[in-house]
Amino acid sequence: MEPIRILQIGLGPLGRKTAQFIRERKNVVTVGAVDKDPALIGKDFGALCEVDVEGVTVSGSVAEALAKQPADAVILTTVSDMARITPQILEILEEGLPVVSTCEELCYPWETSPALAHQIDTMAKAKGVAVAGTGVNPGFLMDTLPGMLTGVCQKVDFVQVNRFQDAQFRRIPFQVKIGAGLSLDAFDAKKRDGALRHVGLTESLHFIARCVGWKLDRTEDLISPVVADRDVKTLAMEIPKGHALGVRQEGNGYVGGEVKIKLVFQAAIGEPESYDEVIIHGKPNLLSKIAGGVNGDVATCAIAINAVGAVLRATPGLKTMRDLPLVTYF
Amino acid sequence: MEPIRILQIGLGPLGRKTAQFIRERKNVVTVGAVDKDPALIGKDFGALCEVDVEGVTVSGSVAEALAKQPADAVILTTVSDMARITPQILEILEEGLPVVSTCEELCYPWETSPALAHQIDTMAKAKGVAVAGTGVNPGFLMDTLPGMLTGVCQKVDFVQVNRFQDAQFRRIPFQVKIGAGLSLDAFDAKKRDGALRHVGLTESLHFIARCVGWKLDRTEDLISPVVADRDVKTLAMEIPKGHALGVRQEGNGYVGGEVKIKLVFQAAIGEPESYDEVIIHGKPNLLSKIAGGVNGDVATCAIAINAVGAVLRATPGLKTMRDLPLVTYF
Incomplete structure (x- = not known):
């Protein structure tokens, strides 16, 4: 089976660790990277994340990264709140890609940010892909x-x-x-x-x-x-x-x-x-x-990668861990 | 919300306990009962299961039970093996109802009984409903x-x-x-x-x-x-x-x-x-x-009822707990 091609968005500590974890696996591969930080745009992704990935440079937008190399799914490790994550997700959905994010508030936004949640849900359904927030906590241990x-x-x-x-x-x-x-x-x-x-x-x-x-x-x-x-x-x-x-x-x-x-x-x-x-x-x-x-850093990156499999199998829309099929190591 | 109407098939110890558990809940209700045992057919379901349910008598077939009272889903607590459960499930699918069963081998039949699993899967998809096996073990603790x-x-x-x-x-x-x-x-x-x-x-x-x-x-x-x-x-x-x-x-x-x-x-x-x-x-x-x-008897009946919610939300086909959305108390 061909490995799942990941576009990594957000290259802070969590994004870099996710990139390292993906490199250790056989059935997922990072094919592109995006960060809005001008200091990172154009940088070599492999050097930045300390992984032996060649030929990937950091793009400033999703469209630009995908023009270089198509991807199957996005892992989004940027911000913690719905107000800031929503436009980022809409930008990804514009390109028709499913999303797993470590955004904490995205793990269950239906009560705390219902309007933004509906906005993401509507667009994800229109584009026929699933979006989900996960992590070790929130996303696993306490929910x-x-x-x-x-x-x-x-x-x-x-x-x-x-x-x-x-x-x-x-x-x-x-x-x-x-x-x-x-x-x-x-x-x-x-x-x-x-x-x-x-x-x-x-x-x-x-x-x-x-x-x-x-x-x-x-x-x-x-x-x-x-x-x-x-x-x-x-x-x-x-x-x-x-x-x-x-x-x-x-x-x-x-x-x-x-x-x-x-x-x-x-x-x-x-x-x-x-x-x-x-x-x-x-x-x-x-x-x-x-x-x-459970070690938080290891587990959050691991479950974000593991959730990609479940998100690709899920029906379209904004999903929570309550909606997804079982998220397991794969 | 209207309670989910359950057709209970199989009135052995597990089926009777399931009926008692359903009676304790608000969002599920037993509306019909089937058992192939000639000694049970025509008997009063409430008396048999020691629950205060009135007007339900045990039918000998799924079609007969549904002719008396329509249902939303079946809980099937009869046998442990795929060879005997498959015709029972096909009989239910004939009527277009989703199924949760405590049949042990149904919990993951894809390697041990692939032909029967495919047969159920094909018919479930044709009928547009989901079928799943669950229980405390197999179904939860060890998988x-x-x-x-x-x-x-x-x-x-x-x-x-x-x-x-x-x-x-x-x-x-x-x-x-x-x-x-x-x-x-x-x-x-x-x-x-x-x-x-x-x-x-x-x-x-x-x-x-x-x-x-x-x-x-x-x-x-x-x-x-x-x-x-x-x-x-x-x-x-x-x-x-x-x-x-x-x-x-x-x-x-x-x-x-x-x-x-x-x-x-x-x-x-x-x-x-x-x-x-x-x-x-x-x-x-x-x-x-x-x-x-985890107490086996309590947990198996509980998870069978709880899985009904997930099966009703699932896409059609033969599902395992790996495919279903999160099965929780509801």
Whole structure:
């Protein structure tokens, strides 16, 4: 079988890693690359992504890239929000290509950005191709996986997902990102900047609600520091007692005034254990746990590539992981 | 929204439990019932299944049941093998209805019964409806769930699924079924009768292989006793040292002479722990565990009902859980 030809759009860290992952595989190949950054246009794609791909230069537009080399599907790794991703997707659909994107809000935009979602859906149907957002979270751990686990339930009363990560041995940029070491005032300032927020929790709440047939009255997306109860030393930093070890983000979905879905994402220095856990209260009760947790960077690039197979098999329109056939490694 | 009208075909233990589960829900309703057993035809469905459904009597054929009351979909809980389920499905397709069945071999018949699978597929497409086999195992724990978990993997080298059950506190018929208490000779005789065999392990092997793109050279389906290393007493029986505590069934899928997929189903008195576990060697490695395990009877009826929603949304043809949109509680 001929490999699936991918046009890679967006050459930030995620796009470059995706390019490296594609190079390791046999049934997908990157044939073109697009980035809007003037500093990247015209650059050699292989050198930029540190992969031995020859003859691909970065284009400034989808049409320009496709004029050089046709493709079967696009992997789009650029922005996190629907407002900015929508025109990018429409530009791709103009050329008639299916799209997998790691855009967080695209994972389930039907409640949070219905007008933009309909716009994409309409054009995708007109062009006869599918568009889907995915990733490890949102896209898998806090929505698709719990959704799938409800599939063996006769009744679902409450769903909780816990993603806990010990940041002690993670990259220093990750430790900085989660606010480790900050005073509580500095943590609050960073929180107000929006720099601490994991995007997509609300979309995951609505995804689960849609699966099980609940209409959420309201949702919450709460960010708070995990506070050191003693001085903590790591290889990279010293965190005084009372400062932040990291961040806790909690999403709550309410039905009739009651929390029916709770999503907790906590990443901090010295968390006793890293894991991803789904708890379902119902018939039967279920407790599913992935020991050690799932590495976010690896998994997001992997599932974006894996979703290409499912998107090519899907009917046209804007799809979520609820609509796609099973996304597996292939 | 009007509830989905179900025609229940097969009124054995699984069919009756399914009827009870449907009665507990709001968006599905049983409107007709079929069984080929002359002793059941004409009987009151509600009384038979112990549910407060009035006015439904058991019909001997699909056409007869539908003449009394139209339906939107069929749940078919009769036999485990493709040879016997195929004419039953064709009879339903004749009437143009989509089908969810708990038939084990139907969960992935493309390698083990390709001719029958094609026959069903062709007729389902001609009639414009979908047909799918599902259940907790096969259908979920040892195929769909591991398949889905590979979705966050960049590489998959080996997949193992372990389903371990402590039978000590299970129903006595279950203990008898797994050969608990038998001498090894008696265990062997029961094994030769086929009475110990869990149906569907080979289908699950092929399902996973299809997901990740492996072609299996050969498969194994091995049954052996779990042997008591000391005298064991339970409330129900005394098992002397050297007798069987239960059964271990192991499915192996080979690629290039190497076991790449291993499925282990072990049910015995005094297993230290009940659990369902997926192990993936790859990038990343994954270890996912459902503590306590998933109750088979509850989950199989639940997922059959839940799959109706997905089958109604699917394109026509014979589908597996790999093809269907996400099956969730609804």
